[in-house]
Amino acid sequence: MTVEEHLRGEIPGYPFADNVLKKAALSPIFATPTAMKPILLEDVVEDNATDEDFVRSLTYATSTLYYSAAGAFSGGSRHEQVGDISASMSGFIITQRDRDYYRAMGDKLRGLVGADIEETKADSGGMFDASNLRKPSPKRRRIWN
Numbered sequence: 001m002t003v004e005e006h007l008r009g010e011i012p013g014y015p016f017a018d019n020v021l022k023k024a025a026l027s028p029i030f031a032t033p034t035a036m037k038p039i040l041l042e043d044v045v046e047d048n049a050t051d052e053d054f055v056r057s058l059t060y061a062t063s064t065l066y067y068s069a070a071g072a073f074s075g076g077s078r079h080e081q082v083g084d085i086s087a088s089m090s091g092f093i094i095t096q097r098d099r100d101y102y103r104a105m106g107d108k109l110r111g112l113v114g115a116d117i118e119e120t121k122a123d124s125g126g127m128f129d130a131s132n133l134r135k136p137s138p139k140r141r142r143i144w145n
Contacts, residue, residue, distance in 0.1 A: 003058065004041035007065050011102075020068050027064040028057040032116045036060055056113045063109035067118050069094075070102035 001009075007021050008014075021041055028036035036057045048054035072094060080087050107117045 001045050002041060003039050003043045003045060003061070006045050006058070007041075007062065010062055010065060011069055014069060016065070016068070020065070024061045024064040024068065028060045031060055031113075034114070036113075059109050059113050060115055063106040063113075063115075066102045066106035066109065070099045070106065 003025060004021055007024060008016060025041050026038050029038050037053055039054065039057045039061060043054070045058070048058075110117045
């Protein structure tokens, strides 16, 4: 089984583009706190199963794939017609529960290889509670005649 087949098999039926898989395979070189060796989509998993560095890189690449799945948008359907022939392709649905699961799997795999987990915008303080801005204070309430 190739690395590409292994990565596609992690989340069966999920429509990963080739560039997403390539990015996942390359991602171990950007691992923190310690970079790992990159892997190729054409590498054969069985041939490298005893190589600890390869296994760590494959695990890290798999975690990157899970993070990619957690951040994807649900896909819509599309319809094409040429003459009297038409074809429809339905999209896929990703629920918040799916996103949470994919994120947790990415975090777990990063932990297994001793790598830092990926932060979200909310984790880094990129969001704030603006609910107090929605309600006008009683002093500023306008009275209409």
